[in-house]
Structure formats: structure tokens, C-alpha cells
Amino acid sequence: xxxxIGTRKSRLALAQTDIVIxxxxxxxxxxxxxxxxxxxxxxxxxxxxxxxxxxxGVFVSEIEKSLLENKTDIAVHSAKDLPLNLAxxxxxxxxxxxxxxxxxxxxxxxxxxxxxxxxTAGTGSMRRRQNMHKLYPDISFRDIxxxxxxxxxxxxxxxxxxxxxxxxxxxxxxxxxxxxxDVYPFSAxxxxxxxxxxxxxxESRKDFSEIIRNINDIQTFMQFETERYVLxxxxxxxTTAIGxxxxxxxxxITLTVSADFKKILSGTADISERFELAERLVNRL
Numbered sequence: 001x002x003x004x005i006g007t008r009k010s011r012l013a014l015a016q017t018d019i020v021i022x023x024x025x026x027x028x029x030x031x032x033x034x035x036x037x038x039x040x041x042x043x044x045x046x047x048x049x050x051x052x053x054x055x056x057g058v059f060v061s062e063i064e065k066s067l068l069e070n071k072t073d074i075a076v077h078s079a080k081d082l083p084l085n086l087a088x089x090x091x092x093x094x095x096x097x098x099x100x101x102x103x104x105x106x107x108x109x110x111x112x113x114x115x116x117x118x119x120t121a122g123t124g125s126m127r128r129r130q131n132m133h134k135l136y137p138d139i140s141f142r143d144i145x146x147x148x149x150x151x152x153x154x155x156x157x158x159x160x161x162x163x164x165x166x167x168x169x170x171x172x173x174x175x176x177x178x179x180x181x182d183v184y185p186f187s188a189x190x191x192x193x194x195x196x197x198x199x200x201x202x203e204s205r206k207d208f209s210e211i212i213r214n215i216n217d218i219q220t221f222m223q224f225e226t227e228r229y230v231l232x233x234x235x236x237x238x239t240t241a242i243g244x245x246x247x248x249x250x251x252x253i254t255l256t257v258s259a260d261f262k263k264i265l266s267g268t269a270d271i272s273e274r275f276e277l278a279e280r281l282v283n284r285l
Contacts (some may be wrong), residue, residue: 002032003211006063006072009037010147013126015172017076019279023096023215031074036072064090074204074212079196079224080166084231092201093209094216095224099168101198101245104185106155107162109178113139122151122160126241130190130261132164145233148173156180168198190283192243193234195227203233226274230257233282246274253277259285 001007007017014035021033040062065088065195066072066283079095086092105113105121113119121132123146129141144151144161148169155163167185170176176183182211182281199220226269228243241266246255258264265284269277 001028001030002034003074003208004034004036004072005077006036006038006066007064008040012078012101012148012169012173013054013076016078016229017068019096019172019200020074020076020202020215022149027214028211036066038066038072061087062205066248067203068076070198073208074202075201077201077202080194080201081200082196082228084236086196086203090205090244091209091225093204093212094202094214095109095220096200096202097217098220098223099198099200100166100185101169102185102188103131103164103191103193103197104167104170105132105162106152106281107166107182107184107203108156108158108180109180111161111182114164116161119161122163123156125164125194125262126239127192127243130241131186132241134261135190148175152181165196166197186270188256192261193245195231195242196224197245199224213250222246222248222253222271226253226278229275229278230255230282233278234259234285257281257285258284 005017007013012070013061017035024031025156029173053074060077060083061198063075067075067090068087089246106115118140120140120142122142123129124143125144132139144154144160144163148165150162154160170183181233201224204212227245228245231242236242241260242259248271251271252265253271254263255277256266263285265281267277
């Protein structure tokens with residue numbers, strides 16, 4: 001059996017694709033894989049804020065087109081980059097075990113946020129800006145686009161005093177430790193993550209669903225569904241400051257949500273009632 005995998009060309013996207021391939025080979029030892037590199041609008045246009053060029057869909061639409069035209073069989077995504085609505089005929093057939101869900105602040109080596117007057121952080125995310133404002137009220141922000149390597153380069157070249165990144169990306173690229181920058185992770189309780197952050201999602205046509213379900217991590221998939229449902233309830237897009245994060249212990253799920261970071265709510269329920277829990281919390285925001 002041969003499977004064609006559509007993915008963006010960035011180093012992180014390819015690293016995540018390799019993780020999916022490893023999972024497929026464990027489930028299907030004789031499987032053959034072909035990586036199909038796809039350039040998305042989000043990759044080509046890096047000098048304009050995401051909200052101005054179509055939101056999260058700019059990282060996905062060309063990849064979905066490839067699936068629908070039968071040029072690829074499955075696609076690998078960072079789950080937090082998925083738009084609310086997938087193309088008709090496609091689905092998220094499975095997710096891998098969740099990586100680190102947290103964000104981090106990256107500074108040039110030896111520097112400190114407290115010692116820089118007029119500190120400017122690079123991020124285009126309203127959620128990250130609101131989180132940072134809670135911790136550092138006097139901080140200022142400037143948009144930043146590009147892959148992880150590009151953003152780190154801009155930091156080192158002093159375009160920003162610090163940048164905010166997802167820990168999962170740094171860990172998957174094995175670049176957490178460096179001589180030229182320092183990484184300061186936030187906890188999920190202090191800095192509410194984006195819905196589905198740290199999750200690798202596999203999208204496919206329905207004829208490939210069963211293959212992908214055999215590598216699906218069920219616990220992570222329940223977190224994925226729950227956090228995506230929060231976005232659906234709030235009709236979220238990339239201009240909103242929504243945070244959502246869930247943890248599962250035994251048969252219980254704890255969900256934390258915020259729509260503006262003026263109010264952050266948490267609740268716990270049986271896993272079977274996870275969608276009802278999301279509705280109760282969102283209705284109180």
C-alpha cells in the first residue's frame with residue numbers, strides 16, 4: 001500500500017509529517033509513503049497580517065484542493081491552524097498523541113524582559129497579546145509572520161526584543177536549547193493556550209479514514225473535539241483572543257476557556273459530557 005501525504009514545506013511541517021509516517025509504519029509495516037510538498041497562500045504572503053489575507057484557511061485551502069483532486073491521500077496539519085469548516089468530503093480522521101500545549105517567550109541569550117525599556121514582543125495573535133498583557137502590562141507588540149526559523153532570525157537581528165512561540169514546534173525541531181537565545185516556557189494555567197495547540201491532525205477523504213483511525217490517539221482526539229467545539233460555539237476566527245485547553249484524568253475532563261481574557265472559566269465533567277461542559281462554560285463567558 002502506498003499513501004501520498006500532502007504537507008507544507010516548512011521544516012516544522014516536514015518534521016510533523018515524519019512523525020505521522022513513523023506512526024503509519026508502526027501500524028502498517030509494509031506501507032510506502034510519498035511526501036507531496038504544497039505551497040499555501042499563507043506561506044507565500046508573509047508581510048500581511050493573517051486576518052487580512054483570509055485567516056487560518058490560507059494554510060489549508062491548497063492542501064484540501066490537492067486531496068479533493070486525488071493528488072494526495074492524506075494531509076498533515078498543526079491542529080490549531082485548522083479553520084472551523086473543512087472542505088466538503090474531507091474530515092480529520094485522526095490525531096497523534098498531543099505534544100506540549102504551552103507557549104513560550106524567546107529572548108536573545110542573556111537578556112531579560114524586565115531590563116528592556118519599551119519591550120516589544122513579536123506576535124500577531126490576539127490571544128498571546130492578551131496573555132502577555134496580564135503578565136507584563138507595559139509591554140508593546142508588533143506583528144510577526146513566517147516560520148519558526150524566520151521568526152528566530154528576526155529576533156536575533158533585533159527586529160523584536162522577544163517573540164512568542166509554541167513549545168511543541170521548538171521541541172519537534174529539537175531547538176529548545178541554543179547559545180544565541182533563551183526559551184522561557186509558560187504554564188497552561190498562567191498562559192492559556194490556543195485550542196488544539198500541540199496536536200498534529202491528519203485530514204483525509206473518507207476512503208482513507210479507516211487507515212488513519214488506526215493511528216488515532218483517542219484521548220487526544222477527545223481533547224481536539226472538545227476544544228474545537230469551543231471555537232465553534234464562539235464562532236472564532238484568527239482575529240479573536242480565544243483560549244481553550246482541556247486535560248483528561250481517568251474518566252474526567254477539565255476544560256478552561258476564555259473569549260477575551262477578562263474572564264477565564266474552568267470546569268470538570270465526565271468525558272461523555274464534554275460537549276455539554278463546553279456549552280456551560282461558553283454560556284457563562
